[in-house]
Amino acid sequence: MHIYLELASVTCLYFLLLTLVNNFSFRKLNIPPIKFRSPKVSILIPARDEERNIRACLDSLLKQDYTNYEILVMDDNSSDATASILREYQNAHPRIKAFTGKPLPPEWLGKHFACHQLAEKADGDFFMFTDADTTHQPKSVSWALTNLLHHKADFLSAYPRQTIGSLGEAIVVPCMYLATSLFLPVWMMLRCKNPLVSFAIGQFVVVRREVFKLAGGYEAIKDCLVDDISMVRNIKKAGFKTLFLDGKDFVTCRMYHGYGEAFRGFVKSLYAALDKSLVRLLAAIMLISATIILPLIILAKAWISGSGPVYLAALPVIIFLTMWTVSLVERRMPAYYALLYPAQFINLLAIAVVSAAQTGYGKGALWKRRLVK
Numbered sequence: 001m002h003i004y005l006e007l008a009s010v011t012c013l014y015f016l017l018l019t020l021v022n023n024f025s026f027r028k029l030n031i032p033p034i035k036f037r038s039p040k041v042s043i044l045i046p047a048r049d050e051e052r053n054i055r056a057c058l059d060s061l062l063k064q065d066y067t068n069y070e071i072l073v074m075d076d077n078s079s080d081a082t083a084s085i086l087r088e089y090q091n092a093h094p095r096i097k098a099f100t101g102k103p104l105p106p107e108w109l110g111k112h113f114a115c116h117q118l119a120e121k122a123d124g125d126f127f128m129f130t131d132a133d134t135t136h137q138p139k140s141v142s143w144a145l146t147n148l149l150h151h152k153a154d155f156l157s158a159y160p161r162q163t164i165g166s167l168g169e170a171i172v173v174p175c176m177y178l179a180t181s182l183f184l185p186v187w188m189m190l191r192c193k194n195p196l197v198s199f200a201i202g203q204f205v206v207v208r209r210e211v212f213k214l215a216g217g218y219e220a221i222k223d224c225l226v227d228d229i230s231m232v233r234n235i236k237k238a239g240f241k242t243l244f245l246d247g248k249d250f251v252t253c254r255m256y257h258g259y260g261e262a263f264r265g266f267v268k269s270l271y272a273a274l275d276k277s278l279v280r281l282l283a284a285i286m287l288i289s290a291t292i293i294l295p296l297i298i299l300a301k302a303w304i305s306g307s308g309p310v311y312l313a314a315l316p317v318i319i320f321l322t323m324w325t326v327s328l329v330e331r332r333m334p335a336y337y338a339l340l341y342p343a344q345f346i347n348l349l350a351i352a353v354v355s356a357a358q359t360g361y362g363k364g365a366l367w368k369r370r371l372v373k
Protein backbone atom coordinates (compact mmCIF):
# COMPACT_ATOMS: atom_id res chain seq x y z
CA MET A 1 0.00 0.00 0.00
CA HIS A 2 2.80 2.42 0.93
CA ILE A 3 4.69 1.76 -2.30
CA TYR A 4 1.54 2.25 -4.36
CA LEU A 5 0.75 5.59 -2.68
CA GLU A 6 4.34 6.73 -3.17
CA LEU A 7 4.13 5.88 -6.87
CA ALA A 8 0.80 7.70 -7.15
CA SER A 9 2.38 10.76 -5.51
CA VAL A 10 5.29 10.71 -7.95
CA THR A 11 2.91 10.43 -10.88
CA CYS A 12 0.80 13.34 -9.62
CA LEU A 13 3.97 15.34 -9.07
CA TYR A 14 4.84 14.76 -12.74
CA PHE A 15 1.36 16.03 -13.69
CA LEU A 16 1.96 19.16 -11.61
CA LEU A 17 5.38 19.83 -13.13
CA LEU A 18 4.07 19.30 -16.67
CA THR A 19 1.20 21.71 -16.00
CA LEU A 20 3.56 24.38 -14.66
CA VAL A 21 5.94 23.97 -17.61
CA ASN A 22 3.04 24.11 -20.07
CA ASN A 23 1.66 27.26 -18.48
CA PHE A 24 5.11 28.85 -18.76
CA SER A 25 5.34 27.70 -22.40
CA PHE A 26 1.93 29.15 -23.25
CA ARG A 27 3.04 32.53 -21.92
CA LYS A 28 6.47 32.44 -23.55
CA LEU A 29 5.15 31.41 -26.98
CA ASN A 30 2.27 33.88 -26.99
CA ILE A 31 3.09 37.00 -29.03
CA PRO A 32 0.88 40.10 -28.58
CA PRO A 33 -1.19 40.88 -31.68
CA ILE A 34 0.07 43.36 -34.25
CA LYS A 35 -2.47 45.22 -36.36
CA PHE A 36 -1.84 44.71 -40.08
CA ARG A 37 -3.87 44.29 -43.25
CA SER A 38 -2.57 41.37 -45.28
CA PRO A 39 -2.72 38.48 -46.07
CA LYS A 40 -6.42 37.71 -46.63
CA VAL A 41 -8.16 35.49 -44.07
CA SER A 42 -11.28 33.46 -44.79
CA ILE A 43 -13.27 32.87 -41.59
CA LEU A 44 -15.29 29.68 -42.08
CA ILE A 45 -18.22 28.79 -39.81
CA PRO A 46 -20.34 25.63 -40.06
CA ALA A 47 -23.75 26.22 -38.48
CA ARG A 48 -26.37 23.57 -37.75
CA ASP A 49 -29.27 24.52 -35.48
CA GLU A 50 -27.34 27.50 -34.09
CA GLU A 51 -30.04 30.15 -33.74
CA ARG A 52 -29.05 30.46 -30.06
CA ASN A 53 -25.43 31.35 -30.82
CA ILE A 54 -24.87 32.59 -34.35
CA ARG A 55 -25.75 36.27 -33.83
CA ALA A 56 -23.18 36.76 -31.05
CA CYS A 57 -20.55 34.95 -33.09
CA LEU A 58 -21.07 37.03 -36.23
CA ASP A 59 -21.35 40.29 -34.30
CA SER A 60 -17.98 39.64 -32.67
CA LEU A 61 -16.31 38.73 -35.97
CA LEU A 62 -17.60 41.87 -37.66
CA LYS A 63 -15.69 43.96 -35.09
CA GLN A 64 -12.22 42.65 -35.94
CA ASP A 65 -9.41 45.20 -36.19
CA TYR A 66 -7.93 43.05 -38.96
CA THR A 67 -9.33 44.47 -42.21
CA ASN A 68 -8.52 41.96 -44.95
CA TYR A 69 -10.94 39.14 -44.21
CA GLU A 70 -14.20 37.54 -45.30
CA ILE A 71 -16.78 35.58 -43.30
CA LEU A 72 -18.34 32.50 -44.89
CA VAL A 73 -21.10 30.65 -43.06
CA MET A 74 -22.69 27.35 -44.05
CA ASP A 75 -26.22 26.56 -42.92
CA ASP A 76 -25.88 22.81 -42.51
CA ASN A 77 -29.53 21.86 -43.10
CA SER A 78 -30.75 23.44 -39.87
CA SER A 79 -34.26 22.86 -38.54
CA ASP A 80 -34.42 26.15 -36.61
CA ALA A 81 -34.07 29.82 -37.60
CA THR A 82 -30.36 29.62 -38.44
CA ALA A 83 -30.89 30.02 -42.20
CA SER A 84 -33.08 33.11 -41.87
CA ILE A 85 -30.63 34.74 -39.45
CA LEU A 86 -27.79 34.13 -41.90
CA ARG A 87 -29.78 35.71 -44.75
CA GLU A 88 -30.46 38.72 -42.53
CA TYR A 89 -26.76 39.18 -41.76
CA GLN A 90 -25.70 38.62 -45.37
CA ASN A 91 -28.09 41.34 -46.55
CA ALA A 92 -26.84 43.77 -43.90
CA HIS A 93 -23.10 43.09 -44.08
CA PRO A 94 -21.22 42.72 -47.40
CA ARG A 95 -18.37 40.94 -45.62
CA ILE A 96 -20.62 37.97 -44.80
CA LYS A 97 -21.50 35.30 -47.35
CA ALA A 98 -24.08 32.69 -46.35
CA PHE A 99 -24.59 29.34 -48.05
CA THR A 100 -26.94 26.38 -47.76
CA GLY A 101 -25.25 23.02 -47.42
CA LYS A 102 -25.77 20.21 -49.88
CA PRO A 103 -27.35 16.94 -48.65
CA LEU A 104 -24.89 14.99 -46.54
CA PRO A 105 -23.18 12.13 -48.47
CA PRO A 106 -23.20 8.81 -46.56
CA GLU A 107 -19.40 8.62 -46.31
CA TRP A 108 -19.06 12.08 -44.72
CA LEU A 109 -19.63 13.41 -41.19
CA GLY A 110 -21.80 16.52 -41.02
CA LYS A 111 -19.49 19.24 -39.74
CA HIS A 112 -16.67 17.96 -41.93
CA PHE A 113 -18.76 18.19 -45.09
CA ALA A 114 -19.92 21.70 -44.20
CA CYS A 115 -16.32 22.82 -43.64
CA HIS A 116 -15.25 21.12 -46.87
CA GLN A 117 -17.87 23.08 -48.82
CA LEU A 118 -16.80 26.32 -47.15
CA ALA A 119 -13.13 25.74 -47.97
CA GLU A 120 -14.03 25.25 -51.63
CA LYS A 121 -15.75 28.66 -51.70
CA ALA A 122 -13.07 30.57 -49.75
CA ASP A 123 -10.30 32.55 -51.44
CA GLY A 124 -8.21 33.67 -48.45
CA ASP A 125 -4.51 32.97 -48.00
CA PHE A 126 -5.39 31.59 -44.56
CA PHE A 127 -8.44 29.64 -43.47
CA MET A 128 -9.78 30.26 -39.96
CA PHE A 129 -12.26 27.59 -38.90
CA THR A 130 -14.32 28.53 -35.87
CA ASP A 131 -17.53 27.25 -34.29
CA ALA A 132 -20.84 29.10 -34.23
CA ASP A 133 -20.87 29.04 -30.41
CA THR A 134 -17.68 31.11 -30.14
CA THR A 135 -17.34 34.85 -29.62
CA HIS A 136 -14.20 36.75 -30.56
CA GLN A 137 -12.40 39.77 -29.20
CA PRO A 138 -11.55 42.44 -31.83
CA LYS A 139 -7.94 41.26 -32.01
CA SER A 140 -8.72 37.56 -32.47
CA VAL A 141 -7.65 37.37 -36.13
CA SER A 142 -4.68 39.73 -35.67
CA TRP A 143 -3.44 37.63 -32.77
CA ALA A 144 -3.66 34.38 -34.72
CA LEU A 145 -1.85 35.77 -37.78
CA THR A 146 0.78 37.49 -35.64
CA ASN A 147 1.66 34.22 -33.91
CA LEU A 148 1.55 32.07 -37.06
CA LEU A 149 3.91 34.39 -38.91
CA HIS A 150 6.20 35.03 -35.93
CA HIS A 151 6.69 31.30 -35.24
CA LYS A 152 6.82 30.47 -38.97
CA ALA A 153 4.08 27.90 -38.38
CA ASP A 154 1.60 26.52 -40.87
CA PHE A 155 -1.23 25.61 -38.49
CA LEU A 156 -2.41 27.19 -35.24
CA SER A 157 -5.03 26.14 -32.75
CA ALA A 158 -5.75 27.40 -29.26
CA TYR A 159 -7.73 26.94 -26.08
CA PRO A 160 -10.67 29.36 -26.09
CA ARG A 161 -11.86 30.56 -22.72
CA GLN A 162 -14.72 28.21 -21.78
CA THR A 163 -17.73 29.74 -20.09
CA ILE A 164 -19.90 27.45 -17.97
CA GLY A 165 -23.49 28.11 -17.00
CA SER A 166 -24.44 25.16 -14.81
CA LEU A 167 -23.06 22.66 -12.32
CA GLY A 168 -23.59 19.86 -14.83
CA GLU A 169 -21.33 21.62 -17.36
CA ALA A 170 -18.73 22.20 -14.62
CA ILE A 171 -18.57 18.44 -14.07
CA VAL A 172 -17.87 17.72 -17.75
CA VAL A 173 -16.24 20.60 -19.63
CA PRO A 174 -13.02 21.13 -17.58
CA CYS A 175 -11.87 17.65 -18.59
CA MET A 176 -11.02 19.08 -22.03
CA TYR A 177 -7.80 20.38 -20.43
CA LEU A 178 -6.49 16.91 -19.61
CA ALA A 179 -4.19 16.64 -22.64
CA THR A 180 -1.95 19.52 -21.55
CA SER A 181 -2.25 18.61 -17.86
CA LEU A 182 -1.37 14.92 -17.99
CA PHE A 183 0.30 14.11 -21.31
CA LEU A 184 1.41 16.64 -23.91
CA PRO A 185 4.31 19.10 -23.50
CA VAL A 186 3.30 22.32 -25.26
CA TRP A 187 6.83 23.45 -26.06
CA MET A 188 7.50 20.27 -28.06
CA MET A 189 4.53 20.65 -30.40
CA LEU A 190 6.22 23.31 -32.50
CA ARG A 191 9.55 21.47 -32.65
CA CYS A 192 8.76 17.76 -32.68
CA LYS A 193 7.94 16.15 -36.04
CA ASN A 194 6.03 13.23 -34.51
CA PRO A 195 2.31 13.67 -35.34
CA LEU A 196 1.36 12.27 -31.93
CA VAL A 197 2.99 15.32 -30.32
CA SER A 198 0.34 17.71 -31.55
CA PHE A 199 -2.99 19.02 -30.38
CA ALA A 200 -5.88 21.13 -31.63
CA ILE A 201 -9.27 22.42 -30.56
CA GLY A 202 -11.74 22.71 -33.43
CA GLN A 203 -13.34 25.81 -31.92
CA PHE A 204 -10.37 27.84 -33.20
CA VAL A 205 -8.12 26.65 -36.03
CA VAL A 206 -6.08 28.76 -38.46
CA VAL A 207 -4.18 27.13 -41.32
CA ARG A 208 -2.38 28.25 -44.44
CA ARG A 209 -4.57 27.62 -47.46
CA GLU A 210 -1.91 25.75 -49.45
CA VAL A 211 -0.99 23.60 -46.45
CA PHE A 212 -4.64 22.72 -45.87
CA LYS A 213 -4.89 21.61 -49.51
CA LEU A 214 -1.59 19.67 -49.51
CA ALA A 215 -2.60 17.76 -46.36
CA GLY A 216 -5.86 16.67 -48.02
CA GLY A 217 -8.18 19.12 -46.28
CA TYR A 218 -11.41 17.77 -44.86
CA GLU A 219 -11.69 15.15 -47.58
CA ALA A 220 -8.76 13.28 -46.01
CA ILE A 221 -10.58 13.14 -42.64
CA LYS A 222 -14.21 13.03 -43.80
CA ASP A 223 -15.08 10.08 -41.53
CA CYS A 224 -12.81 10.93 -38.55
CA LEU A 225 -14.88 11.92 -35.52
CA VAL A 226 -12.25 14.22 -34.01
CA ASP A 227 -11.58 16.42 -37.01
CA ASP A 228 -9.29 18.83 -35.15
CA ILE A 229 -6.83 16.16 -33.93
CA SER A 230 -6.98 14.31 -37.25
CA MET A 231 -6.27 17.47 -39.22
CA VAL A 232 -3.31 18.62 -37.14
CA ARG A 233 -1.76 15.15 -37.32
CA ASN A 234 -2.21 15.03 -41.10
CA ILE A 235 -0.55 18.42 -41.43
CA LYS A 236 2.36 17.33 -39.28
CA LYS A 237 2.67 14.06 -41.21
CA ALA A 238 2.99 16.14 -44.38
CA GLY A 239 6.04 17.87 -42.86
CA PHE A 240 4.52 21.19 -41.76
CA LYS A 241 4.84 23.05 -38.44
CA THR A 242 1.94 23.21 -36.00
CA LEU A 243 1.44 25.49 -33.02
CA PHE A 244 -0.90 25.29 -30.02
CA LEU A 245 -1.49 28.28 -27.75
CA ASP A 246 -3.79 29.57 -25.03
CA GLY A 247 -6.31 31.88 -26.67
CA LYS A 248 -8.35 32.76 -23.59
CA ASP A 249 -7.83 36.51 -24.12
CA PHE A 250 -9.17 36.39 -27.67
CA VAL A 251 -11.84 33.68 -28.03
CA THR A 252 -14.67 32.57 -25.74
CA CYS A 253 -16.93 29.55 -26.11
CA ARG A 254 -19.81 27.98 -24.26
CA MET A 255 -19.65 24.45 -25.63
CA TYR A 256 -22.80 23.05 -24.10
CA HIS A 257 -25.91 24.05 -22.20
CA GLY A 258 -26.57 21.65 -19.33
CA TYR A 259 -25.20 18.31 -18.20
CA GLY A 260 -27.07 16.14 -20.71
CA GLU A 261 -25.81 18.08 -23.72
CA ALA A 262 -22.26 18.12 -22.35
CA PHE A 263 -22.33 14.38 -21.64
CA ARG A 264 -23.56 13.58 -25.16
CA GLY A 265 -21.04 15.95 -26.69
CA PHE A 266 -18.11 14.20 -25.02
CA VAL A 267 -19.56 10.75 -25.75
CA LYS A 268 -19.55 11.35 -29.50
CA SER A 269 -15.82 12.10 -29.62
CA LEU A 270 -13.94 10.68 -26.62
CA TYR A 271 -13.36 7.14 -27.89
CA ALA A 272 -12.32 8.52 -31.27
CA ALA A 273 -9.84 10.83 -29.49
CA LEU A 274 -8.20 7.63 -28.21
CA ASP A 275 -7.96 6.43 -31.85
CA LYS A 276 -10.75 3.95 -31.09
CA SER A 277 -8.16 1.80 -29.33
CA LEU A 278 -9.46 -0.47 -26.59
CA VAL A 279 -5.92 -0.73 -25.22
CA ARG A 280 -5.65 3.07 -24.90
CA LEU A 281 -9.09 3.24 -23.36
CA LEU A 282 -8.20 0.66 -20.71
CA ALA A 283 -4.84 2.35 -20.07
CA ALA A 284 -6.56 5.72 -19.59
CA ILE A 285 -9.13 4.20 -17.23
CA MET A 286 -6.39 2.52 -15.21
CA LEU A 287 -4.28 5.71 -15.04
CA ILE A 288 -7.18 7.89 -13.89
CA SER A 289 -8.43 5.29 -11.44
CA ALA A 290 -5.01 4.55 -9.94
CA THR A 291 -3.65 8.09 -9.64
CA ILE A 292 -6.74 10.25 -9.18
CA ILE A 293 -9.67 8.27 -7.78
CA LEU A 294 -8.25 5.41 -5.72
CA PRO A 295 -5.99 7.56 -3.48
CA LEU A 296 -9.05 9.64 -2.58
CA ILE A 297 -10.97 6.49 -1.64
CA ILE A 298 -8.05 5.25 0.48
CA LEU A 299 -7.79 8.64 2.18
CA ALA A 300 -11.51 8.77 2.95
CA LYS A 301 -11.47 5.23 4.33
CA ALA A 302 -8.42 5.90 6.51
CA TRP A 303 -9.86 9.19 7.73
CA ILE A 304 -13.22 7.66 8.68
CA SER A 305 -11.72 4.59 10.35
CA GLY A 306 -9.07 6.60 12.16
CA SER A 307 -6.37 4.17 11.07
CA GLY A 308 -4.27 3.56 7.98
CA PRO A 309 -1.89 5.71 5.95
CA VAL A 310 -3.80 8.98 6.25
CA TYR A 311 -0.87 11.31 5.59
CA LEU A 312 0.60 9.19 2.82
CA ALA A 313 -2.80 8.86 1.13
CA ALA A 314 -3.31 12.61 1.42
CA LEU A 315 -0.10 13.35 -0.52
CA PRO A 316 -1.24 12.36 -4.05
CA VAL A 317 -4.65 13.92 -3.38
CA ILE A 318 -3.10 17.25 -2.39
CA ILE A 319 -0.63 17.24 -5.28
CA PHE A 320 -3.31 16.41 -7.84
CA LEU A 321 -5.74 18.98 -6.44
CA THR A 322 -2.98 21.59 -6.63
CA MET A 323 -2.23 20.68 -10.24
CA TRP A 324 -5.89 20.72 -11.25
CA THR A 325 -6.47 24.07 -9.52
CA VAL A 326 -3.46 25.61 -11.28
CA SER A 327 -4.62 24.24 -14.63
CA LEU A 328 -8.20 25.51 -14.33
CA VAL A 329 -7.30 28.91 -12.89
CA GLU A 330 -4.81 29.47 -15.71
CA ARG A 331 -7.67 28.83 -18.16
CA ARG A 332 -9.73 31.42 -16.22
CA MET A 333 -12.12 28.99 -14.60
CA PRO A 334 -13.17 29.46 -10.96
CA ALA A 335 -10.75 27.76 -8.56
CA TYR A 336 -13.58 25.95 -6.77
CA TYR A 337 -14.28 23.93 -9.93
CA ALA A 338 -11.14 21.97 -9.05
CA LEU A 339 -12.88 20.71 -5.89
CA LEU A 340 -15.32 18.90 -8.17
CA TYR A 341 -12.55 16.69 -9.53
CA PRO A 342 -13.83 13.41 -7.98
CA ALA A 343 -17.16 13.88 -9.77
CA GLN A 344 -15.42 15.16 -12.91
CA PHE A 345 -13.16 12.16 -13.32
CA ILE A 346 -15.64 9.48 -12.26
CA ASN A 347 -18.01 11.04 -14.78
CA LEU A 348 -15.22 11.02 -17.38
CA LEU A 349 -14.77 7.28 -16.92
CA ALA A 350 -18.51 6.79 -17.47
CA ILE A 351 -18.33 8.90 -20.63
CA ALA A 352 -15.38 6.85 -21.90
CA VAL A 353 -17.23 3.57 -21.44
CA VAL A 354 -20.43 4.89 -23.06
CA SER A 355 -18.42 6.44 -25.90
CA ALA A 356 -16.68 3.13 -26.65
CA ALA A 357 -19.97 1.24 -26.46
CA GLN A 358 -21.81 3.63 -28.79
CA THR A 359 -19.21 4.88 -31.28
CA GLY A 360 -16.85 1.91 -31.19
CA TYR A 361 -19.10 -1.12 -30.93
CA GLY A 362 -22.64 0.18 -31.19
CA LYS A 363 -24.83 1.98 -33.70
CA GLY A 364 -23.31 5.38 -32.95
CA ALA A 365 -24.10 8.47 -30.87
CA LEU A 366 -26.93 10.83 -31.75
CA TRP A 367 -25.82 14.46 -32.13
CA LYS A 368 -27.87 17.28 -33.67
CA ARG A 369 -30.32 14.83 -35.24
CA ARG A 370 -27.55 12.80 -36.88
CA LEU A 371 -26.11 9.45 -35.92
CA VAL A 372 -22.35 9.81 -35.42
CA LYS A 373 -20.11 6.76 -35.60
